[in-house]
Amino acid sequence: MESKAVLRNIDYLRLLVQLIYKGEFNVNKKKYEIVIFDIDDTLFDFSLSEHAALHNTFMEYEMPTGFADMHDSYRAISKVLWNDLEQGKIALHELGVERFRRLFLEHGADKDPHSFSSSYLQYLGKETHLMEGAVEVLGSLTDCQLVIMTNGFGEVQKARLANSPIGNLFEEIIISEEAGYQKPHPAIFDYAFAKLGNPLKERSIIVGDSLTSDIQGGNNFGIDTVWFNPKRKTASKGIRPTYEIQDLLEVVDIVKGQTGAGKEEPL
Ligand SMILES: [Mg+2]
DSSP states (O other), X not given: OHHHHHHHHHHHHHHHHXXXXXXXXXXXXXXXXXXXXXXXXXXXXXXXXXXHHHHHHHHHTTOTTHHHHHHHHHHHHHHHHHHHHHTTSSOHHHHHHHHHXXXXXXXXXXXXXXXHHHHHHHHHTTOOOBOTTHHHHHHHTTTSEEEEEESSOHHHHHHHHHTSTTTTSOSEEEEHHHHTOOTTSHHHHHHHHHHTTOOXXXXXXXXXXXXXXXXXXHHHHTOEEEEEOTTOOOOOTTOOOSEEESSTTHHHHHHTTOOOTTOSSOO
């Protein structure tokens, strides 16, 4: 009886060794070591932050109905200008003022767009509404190198991170203003990878909500991508992510190479 039990144990050990050798039984196995996160609408809820900061700025400028009257126009103007920024047609500091210049022109408001923009950015830096699951995801990936990459205003993003519970979890915070290039330009990734000691591209992945900056940027540079798409938008414009998710927590399984049923194959 005893010898049979020993044999069974040997068989079991042999199987275990084979699985480990084949890489199929490794609790520490991770597919990706470097996880690059976008900030706005990926880790932070930008709509909430923008709403609060705009409201506060309009109140400061004694425009109590400003938000209600101008928010829709502001979003439309802003969207056009952020697309221009991704295409390198406008610099960030120009965008910051230009959106309010166009807004006030459209609504006939006699306000200084420079000072209004500066107040708005101050308020924005204080808004730290995290997306659902952000803390849990980052907390589960502390054995990876976590990186922020943003096209947003450096001072604002740093202030928001510092004021939030996730601020100290990142190895590098890559700000497009400092890199001299914005997503989706591959040069911002070159800049980030140089800072990270040139890690392997195949062990790196970017997570973001924007097809045109995050996913296109990852594609341009040649790393895998996770498109965080909670509103299930249609992937137009011919930009294809490696993975698409609706719940931020799914990033953990992707990074660990443990994508569940139906997600084994990248898109
Ligand atoms: Mg974003």
